[in-house]
Amino acid sequence: MLDDFDRRILRMWQTEPEMTAADLAGALDVPTARVTRRIERLRETGVLRGVSAVIDWAALGYGVEVSLRIQIDKTVAGAFDAFMAAARKVPEVTEMQSFLGRVDLRLTVIARDMAHWQSLYRDRILTLPHIAEIEALMHVATVKTDQALPI
Known part of the structure; x- marks a missing residue:
């Protein structure tokens, strides 16, 4: 279901969840549109369920x-x-x-x-x-x- 590119996005996002799609694209050295499409697919397939604030x-x-x-x-x-x-x-x-x-x-x-x-x-x-x-x-x-x- 996940390929290496998906895993790279998820690994980076887990360590720095405040990163935008543009930030991720820059860090991965790929176009922002490619990261945006992958993020949308990860949401559609239910891998990414949402973004939340962690409150202490x-x-x-x-x-x-x-x-x-x-x-x-x-x-x-x-x-x-x-x-x-x-x-x-x-x-x-x-x-x-x-x-x-x-x-x-x-x-x-x-x-x-x-x-x-x-x-x-x-x-x-x-x-x-x-x-x-x-x-x-x-x-x-x-x-x-x-x-x-x-x-």
């Missing part, structure tokens, strides 16, 4: 991150969908992943401080529907975070 939530005053492992009460029809719909409405839930196995879902939740976390947990998280079991894991440190792929 800690810099905005959120000092607590918690990972929640949740088991859903699967004896209730539609419980999984009802839980996910309700959890999506909690703005402090920054990520939700589903799993096969003992844990059904993992939520990442941010809070300003421990008092805010306690309020969120009691008033928003524990009131989510169809929770059979929940385990909270307090985030201590990020050991590795890397969105770059080995292209």
Whole structure:
């Protein structure tokens, strides 16, 4: 699906995502139109899903991150969908992943401080529907975070 030219574009963009098509073309020593066409094709095929801003939530005053492992009460029809719909409405839930196995879902939740976390947990998280079991894991440190792929 990807040829060497596509890979070169993606490798460069991963290391310097602020580069424009003209910047990429200059670095690759090819015409800007060629890079632009390739970028359009990468978007059309779904390889490039979009451009986003990466915001450091800690810099905005959120000092607590918690990972929640949740088991859903699967004896209730539609419980999984009802839980996910309700959890999506909690703005402090920054990520939700589903799993096969003992844990059904993992939520990442941010809070300003421990008092805010306690309020969120009691008033928003524990009131989510169809929770059979929940385990909270307090985030201590990020050991590795890397969105770059080995292209």
